[in-house]
Amino acid sequence: MALRCLGTGGSRERLDLVDSSALDLPDSGWTVFLMFYPDSTVGVNTFAYMYAHGEPLTGSAPALNILLVQSTSKLRVIVDSIFTTEVDFSTSNTINVDAWNSAIVRYDSGPRVIYAHLNGVQTSQSTAFALNTLTPSGNARIGDATHGTGGREMNGRIAHPSKWDRTFSSGDANHFTSFLISPHFAQTDHIWHVPIWNASFNFDVLNVISTSPVGALYGNHAPAVYPADPMYNVPTPVPESGGFQPESVRWTLA
Numbered sequence: 001m002a003l004r005c006l007g008t009g010g011s012r013e014r015l016d017l018v019d020s021s022a023l024d025l026p027d028s029g030w031t032v033f034l035m036f037y038p039d040s041t042v043g044v045n046t047f048a049y050m051y052a053h054g055e056p057l058t059g060s061a062p063a064l065n066i067l068l069v070q071s072t073s074k075l076r077v078i079v080d081s082i083f084t085t086e087v088d089f090s091t092s093n094t095i096n097v098d099a100w101n102s103a104i105v106r107y108d109s110g111p112r113v114i115y116a117h118l119n120g121v122q123t124s125q126s127t128a129f130a131l132n133t134l135t136p137s138g139n140a141r142i143g144d145a146t147h148g149t150g151g152r153e154m155n156g157r158i159a160h161p162s163k164w165d166r167t168f169s170s171g172d173a174n175h176f177t178s179f180l181i182s183p184h185f186a187q188t189d190h191i192w193h194v195p196i197w198n199a200s201f202n203f204d205v206l207n208v209i210s211t212s213p214v215g216a217l218y219g220n221h222a223p224a225v226y227p228a229d230p231m232y233n234v235p236t237p238v239p240e241s242g243g244f245q246p247e248s249v250r251w252t253l254a
Contacts, residue, residue: 001198002037004219005143007045007155011215014144014153015194015202018210022163022191023053025064025134029167031106032064033176033183034142035222038097039156044070047145048154050103051161054136055147059084062134065145066105068095068154077105077116081131089125091118100222102177107131108167115170120178122170139212142194159222162193182224197221 005013017023036050047067054063056078063080073094079086095101096119104117109131115124138146142161145152162183168176175181183193192204194211198218203211 001196001218002035002157002159002221003143003196003202004157004217005154006042006217007048007153008042012144012150012153013215013217014213015142015196015216016212016214017053017140017142017161017192017194018212019137019139020209021135022208023136023140025062025107025131026165027109027131027133028165029107029109031104031164031166031168031173032066032162033102033104033164034066034161035100035102035159035180035224036068036095036154037100037157037219037222038068038095040097042155044068044155045151045153046070047076047152049141049143049145049152050154050158051140051142052144052146053140054080054138056080057085057088062136064105064134064136066103067145067152073097075103075116075118077114077125079107079114079127079131079134081134084128086127086131087114087125089116089123091116091121091123093118093121093123095119100180102180104168104173104177106167106173115173117173117177120174122174142196157219157222159196160193160224161196163191165189165191180222180224182226184227185225 049067051066056065065078074090076090143154166189192209
């Protein structure tokens, strides 16, 4: 099962991530990941928020918001600092409706660029200055905005929201989002991971943050690939001349 949001504005189905330092976005770099299924049977809100922490576009408070935009069918990323809205851009490619999608948003402090990866396609926008550590206030939400009175809920299902205190490489981010790869494959600096299986299993498997379901419903889960999946193999190094190396499963990809 996965978190299911109807987007009707009634109960504002969502999963709250209780505010803590584990939700902060460090100045050295960070990565946020999730899988989502836009459901045409429940329509699409004008702005459908999938990950929200802090109110966007205020120009005076830190915030990270990842949402779908009805008019463009694209993923939109808005990052605010205490000084300004640092970036506000949409992916170059569109979402797949009535299908599972995978997305990564990450900050690389080297070139001062925020990247969005949607289903293996990278889009980016530079920040004017290097970001300080962003500490949005209040709880984060999966499946709904943290501001407004309604009409900003996700319409569909969400699974595997996750965060790392480092940036993925472009290649790893594209690979993860191309094949619905589980966050379990990347353990270095992995901070929290909420698979969202059902009403009894919607907690952080890394036991760092607390979660609180609000009006939450559940539907079929994403067909994600896990480290124990024997069908998933990644390329192995070419053996030295005269040697032989059988194909094997390796799962420390990122």
